Amino acid sequence: xxxPSNATRVTIVDDHALFAESVALTLENExxxxxxxxxxxxxxxxxxxxxxxxxxNPRIVLLDLELGRVGDGMRLITPLAxxxxxxxxxxGTVGGTWRGECLRRGAKAxxxxxxxxxxxxxxxxxARDGLPLMSREDRDRLMTxxxxxxxxxxxxxxxxxxxxxxEMEVLGALMRGAQVRDIARESVVSEATVRTxxxxxxxxxELSSQLSAVGAAYKVGWRPPGEATT
Numbered sequence: 001x002x003x004p005s006n007a008t009r010v011t012i013v014d015d016h017a018l019f020a021e022s023v024a025l026t027l028e029n030e031x032x033x034x035x036x037x038x039x040x041x042x043x044x045x046x047x048x049x050x051x052x053x054x055x056x057n058p059r060i061v062l063l064d065l066e067l068g069r070v071g072d073g074m075r076l077i078t079p080l081a082x083x084x085x086x087x088x089x090x091x092g093t094v095g096g097t098w099r100g101e102c103l104r105r106g107a108k109a110x111x112x113x114x115x116x117x118x119x120x121x122x123x124x125x126x127a128r129d130g131l132p133l134m135s136r137e138d139r140d141r142l143m144t145x146x147x148x149x150x151x152x153x154x155x156x157x158x159x160x161x162x163x164x165x166x167e168m169e170v171l172g173a174l175m176r177g178a179q180v181r182d183i184a185r186e187s188v189v190s191e192a193t194v195r196t197x198x199x200x201x202x203x204x205x206e207l208s209s210q211l212s213a214v215g216a217a218y219k220v221g222w223r224p225p226g227e228a229t230t
Contacts, residue, residue, distance in 0.1 A: 007033040008128045011058040013049065013076070014090070015039045015068045019113060023062060023090075026121055032128075039070050046071045050079055058085060060127050062120070063107075065091040065098065074102060081106025086127045090120055100142035109133035110142070153220045159205050160222050167204070170197045172224025175214050 010032045014020040024034045035056050037049055049070060053061060061080055065073040073091070080087050089102045089110045099110040109123055126133050163171065173183045180198065184191040198210060207213050 007031055008060065009033045009035070009056060009058040010060045010062065010124060011053050011056055012036045012062045013039070013053065013067070013073065014062065014064040015066070015070070016064070016092075016113075022117060023120060026117060027124065030121070030125075032124070039067055042069075044070050046075055050076055053080065053085075054083060060086045060088065060124060062088050062090050062124070065089060065102075074098070074105065077102060077105040077107050088120075088123055088127060088133070090115070097142075097145050097148075100145045103134075103139055103143050156205070156216050156220050157222065160217065160220070162204050163201060165225060167197055167201050168224045170194065171201055171213060171217060174198075174210055175217055175224070 008031075010027055012020050012024055012034065014023075014036075020036055024036060027034045035058070037052050038044070039049070046067075049067070053076070063073050063076060063080075067073045073089075077087050077089070087102075087107045089099075089107045090113060091098075091111075092113045102110045108127060111120060111123065123133055160168075160171075170183055173186075178186075180191055180194045184194045187194070201213060202208065202210075205213055205216060207216060
């Protein structure tokens, strides 16, 4: 079907084919000019995806955050927004403070893939018509939550830096799923010594369990000595 030259251009960046196709078909039936970015190319990178999006000169981009091997879609928000694109995040990501962080980076709205298709389409219509996509109250609340979460992450990184090298090694072993007896055997020390080290780790991190310590370390992207961060 030929679209009028003034049809609103929408680009979909999502590696889930069924979802993307459903949204694209519905938008095309409403008269939008829709383009999907191919994420299956083994050579695709965030930089090449960004270039491909901008070449199409879209007015609106529906963006997933989880782009498979290509990387973290959140990193595309700021450069797209700075080019005047209305970014609507539609993702399967749940939990955490990602919504506020997306808004802080310039997204106009954040939605989950559990949202009804009609709600997604209605949000695109509002973006097309230049209408607000979220209330100021919701935006402010989510951005405040994101800022608070960043403060908490910085504090946890600071606490992790207080660990001795040996405590870092023990925490790293716990992150790999090792038990206290395994760590003791590998280090040729008593289990009592390892338990004392674990107790010190928890005190410095201000946490109450090994599980919470492991979770906190993963959450802020911490890695023990000798392991590269990603």
